[in-house]
Amino acid sequence: MEETLSLAEHSHYSTSSTHSAHGGPEPTLSTEVDDPSHPLYHHRRIVTDFDYGDILGEGSYSTVLIGRDKRSGKQYAIKRLDKAHIVKNNKVKYVMIERDALSRMNHPGIVKLYWTYKDNRSLYFVLDMARNGELYTYIRRLAPFDFETTRFYAAEILLAIEHIHERGVIHRDIKPENILLDDAMHIKITDFGSAKIIDETDADDSSADDAAAARSFVGTAEYVSPELLKSDPVSKEADMWAFGCVIYQMLSGKSPFKAPTDYLIFQKIKNLEYTMPDDFPQTAKDIIQRLLTADPQQRLGSQALGGIQAIKDHPFFDGVDWENIFTSTAPPLKERLEEEAKKHPAVSPKFDFDQANEDEDEDVWFSKHNTAHNDPFRDRSPVTTQIHNSPAVEPMLSASENDPTSNRSSFMNHGVQAEGSAKVDSQASGASSESVPERLGLHPAWIPHLYPNESVIKAGRVTRRRGFISKKRNLVLTNRPRLLYLDQGTEKEKFDGHLRCEIPWTSKLLSELKGKATFCIHTPEKTYTFEDRKHAQEWVNTINSMLVDAFGVAA
Known part of the structure; x- marks a missing residue:
């Protein structure tokens, strides 16, 4: 079925489509209100009606900007959504739901949707500005x-x-x-x-x-x-x-x-x-x-x-x-x-790559700074919890689960056995200063980056692409689950290369096929682009399947 994407003001909308160079339908966006004969034509908004300022926030396929209406001078929060990403990742339904739900709202305790408009690349929601944050x-x-x-x-x-x-x-x-x-x-x-x-x-x-x-x-x-x-x-x-x-x-x-x-x-x-x-x-x-x-x-x-x-x-x-x-x-x-704030100034844990040496490859930066203390992807907010084992929980616990530096991810039952006591106390309030290899402890000799009892679901040599730069790397997906990103190493089968970083396994992770041989792994902080001429689709399918197991269905 041909998929179309439509956004309009005052619920007046229609859809149309063109055909891409590959012969298939290419979603486009059109609205009745764009017709000069439409009675609401002069009330519509277009991209050039606003001046755009600072970024207020960013998501996987949207960016929220400060926008000033040139007609009134009033400021709004303008949510800009990437059309290509929305269509390619089957997010059309959710964008339409958000628009339709917001258009029903008229309450001081809910952000108001004023207008929607589009250009060739993006959709725009013009919303209430909430200056004091979350x-x-x-x-x-x-x-x-x-x-x-x-x-x-x-x-x-x-x-x-x-x-x-x-x-x-x-x-x-x-x-x-x-x-x-x-x-x-x-x-x-x-x-x-x-x-x-x-x-x-x-x-x-x-x-x-x-x-x-x-x-x-x-x-x-x-x-x-x-x-x-x-x-x-x-x-x-x-x-x-x-x-x-x-x-x-x-x-x-x-x-x-x-x-x-x-x-x-x-x-x-x-x-x-x-x-x-x-x-x-x-x-x-x-x-x-x-x-x-x-x-x-x-x-x-x-x-x-x-x-x-x-x-x-x-x-x-x-x-x-x-x-x-x-x-x-x-x-x-x-x-x-x-x-x-005056008493206790906040220190942001995020690393700004723009502040790093402009000549330094980000992979080199990770190899020099990738410790539990410095890892910009780790959740270092204090967490103290006591977990009572039950028949449903016990098989999911591993000997290293109380490792305070472990990622916030979902443990899956792939032969990982409980080796702890009836109660496991986990304190994530601190961060180790050990290097990544030091803190991983004992491991199988053939791959030096696994936790005890951790096994590999999928591993292979891929090409890491960053702009015009490409490098041979190894990618490893484990049953924990974890995504490890390694140097090329000495042998193709050994995966003994230096650990560049661990791609954070969270519910916000997104794996996406970009072509027959290219796939991307999106995180809230950045996107990793890899090429695997034989197994790109398999990588995407395996990662997404494990994401569903971890976050998308009842255990």
């Missing part, structure tokens, strides 16, 4: 919040979720990173790319594809509801679960389900394994326990228990002025953050 930043630096601050922001989030549900949408990715703060420090929920529109009445709504989508893995591990992990259809109650996680995080400074890997997070969620701090107010404990209920029908906020009104009526929200909260004065979080 709620997550304030939680990370200032939490635990006091009770009144937590209740204030919880109330605003709840009102926004109520509006989202009333408009026939499930957000499915409620988390502090997707809750922005405007000039007055009131919340604005953003990022509807994982949303589900639930009130469609057309025939497709009951199709197998739609049923599968309702069960598809979306969201972020620490906020995923138990029903999703069981592959049950996801309903509005999933947002109530995430809402409970956010309240907990504001009061404690960490999410209730914290573990070194996503797999172990999922096990904790399925087992309702979390600890309620003693200093939580009793009303906070009660509402969190009622929201973090495994059965969605018994979850506070479910239709069976009175909907969102039942949450509003909970004693936790006593004294909230629901009618005027978005026009009231917000807690002084910004001032507190400024005071905290």
